[in-house]
Amino acid sequence: MKRETNKKIVTIGIFIATFMTAIEGTIVTTAMPTIVGLLHGMEIMNWVFSIYLLTNAMMTPIYGKLADKVGRKPVFIAGILMFVLGSALCGFSNSMLTLIISRAIQGIGAGAIMPVALTIIADMYDFEQRTKILGLNNAAWGISSVLGPLAGGFIVDTIGWHWIFFINVPIGIGLIFLIQYFLVEEKREKNAKKMDFVGSISLMLTLVSLLLGFQILGDNGVTIQVVILLLLTILFTALFVFAEKRAEDPVIDLSLFRNTAFMLVNGVAFLISGFLMGLDVYIPMWMQGVLGKSAAIGGLVMAPLSIIWIFGSFLSGRLLIRMTAKKVLAIGLLVIMFGAGALLILPIHSPFWLFFIISGILGLGYGLSITTTTVEAQNSVPQNEMGVATSFNTLSRTIGQTVMVSIFGIVMNVQIARKLPSVGVIDDPDIMNKLINPHTASQIVPVLREKLREILFNGLHLVYFVGLVLVIMAFVFTLLVGKKRESDTL
Template identity: 40%
Template structure:
């Protein structure tokens, strides 16, 4: 007889793995000044984060399908091993270029951990319990957001920045031991377990080209430059080729049938849009606080903390009451809060008090918790075991792409407005490029003459207002899309039609 899974210990293994990946972003952010000082390569600093995001996003759907074909356990173990290996290599890096390559490797591992973790939770727990567990796992991201800067600061100040990567080894081993000993699954029989190699290759080339163009457009390359045009052309060609291939193969990497289900289509579009609001707030609110209000970098960073508390709270409440008030109602509450928070962004002015920013982070954080939990549960409920990995991965992937597209669009608006409005408000005394240069140097802002500082602050306030107008539009779009989610009764009927979890 096959061994039975110890749900409690398997869940602990998932929680440890989630914490491992979640804390990585905040820990690395805290340590970057010291890393740059040791390895040099300041111009490459953004790629330490961008390459990790790119490889994670591209591999997520691939791992989701592999988990459906070969089981969750083996794919999860492979993901954790790759993540830990990438961490060890990153800790041993001697140049910034090496660190970037090793972070890419680390991201390949992370691409498996998150979607497979949520898929396993979907397998282990039925509907209402599943919703509650999604809330618990969302809280891990909040805890990681709070502990990350503290852990990163401790290692940098008292040991070495390299230990922010090395510490992943013992933590990863704990997760691997627990999942090996306590999680057991019975794979459903399949006539074939063919890997969609051509689908994976065309998807990787197409999405990598798209994300690379979005990450570099307007910064490394002008949007109307040959490299960007080439990247978009490659992206379009290979994504179309991928879509055609998926209709021809027996085991498609992203089954086209997934996108014919209104629940999955609407949920994925919802998280894509809400992630666009999220990245705008996380990137640009601290900039307002630091440059316009004159607060320290630490203070501006702490502004993000209320979201780290509000999000898991929202996710916990959503998971607890979703099956009482309805999944659609829960998601709509989240979308309303996101829309209200993005509306509040429009009210910001040069005289806005600090508590406005804390309030905005709390409202949007609660909204994200209330909307993302039902989105994940609904996507998993719409399919049976053999497609749950791919469905969950599609949802995770759309969140990543939403943030990447958001960063690109916001960045374009920001850079263009700084140049045009900066020259206008200064009466031609300062060029847009000089204003942009000052904003890129926090040290320079504190030493500016009052007249110049006023120009900088007015320019930045107007620029960020334009950015927040787009956030407001995306927030409203999130609400509109959420209203099209199927009703709770229809979702329950869908669940009855799907096979029980293994």
């Protein structure tokens, strides 16, 4: 008797894998002060987060191509195995440098898990079922953002920070056995075409130089390193295009870039994912720096976004059955636009409970929009390019977050640097750091503190003005997409 895929068990496995990689981003945040205290190296602390995102993004399109070429199952298992290896090495790390290297390995594994998981879902379920399953899968991200900080704090306080990484090892090994046994994949015909190594390497170099350039730009402004990295990005991009035109089996078929629906929907994912970073980074800063609330309140006001996102994902699945994806995406973007506009018009002394409401509104919009962009990116390409299309959608979101968090940082820093001299602060560059830390804000003279809060508030308004422009651009992109199929495409 021919074995068949056990959809329920494989789907549960995908949910667990998604949750495992999603929570890794939030659980580390809580543990980082303890880790820095024990391993030292505060000056390179940010690389613990950055290197994970960098290697993740770098490998995502390569895994997408491999999933189409050799199959979803071996690539997914290889990604989990690499993630488990990286997690174990993180747990054994005895210095900040070894932790950063181990996080790089962990990110290489994570780069396979998310896009290939979404591709497996697309393989197993038809359009109507897929929207519901994607809604459930997106719930893993929402739950992880709420549970991650709590779990991180509990683990650090009880069994030690090493276990925020070690806990992934038994889970990952269990997932490997589960996927190996219950996911049955038809044997693919052996593809005689050579792997596009030149295209793959040039694409990875393009992404590394681009993301690294924008990260340094956000940290230090325009420097010679930034200029060199962005010039290298242009050079590697040209090499990538040259290689793809001549490759037997290109890592990304350049015809995808001529697929208007595909490019526009990924443009939407890029823009709204970029704005999401403005919410994650700057709403807590608003709570602490402008309203003088604790860090706990700063994080708590973001909880409705994560929780309502889950509801929005489920709702998108229901709406996609009844109306075109274009309409669902437009509704989601209008909701996000409303939330962004609300942030833009809030006065400086707004009560913090208003942010809970705005956060929930934004969560609804994101739940509708992100799920729809994923479904539409998959629907706009042939079945044999599903892996590449899904990974490209994931990559678009990652690049959007990396690029826009740097741009938001520049907007904020320029505004602060321009306004500080007007309140008599010239030789204290650390003054704004004192302001946004509830423990040190009280050390600032009250009159000056109020002036600094106004400067920070104006900077936040500029950030959210840029964010609103991003969402409006995303809405325009949605309107530009033609109706390709009658029922399930934009």
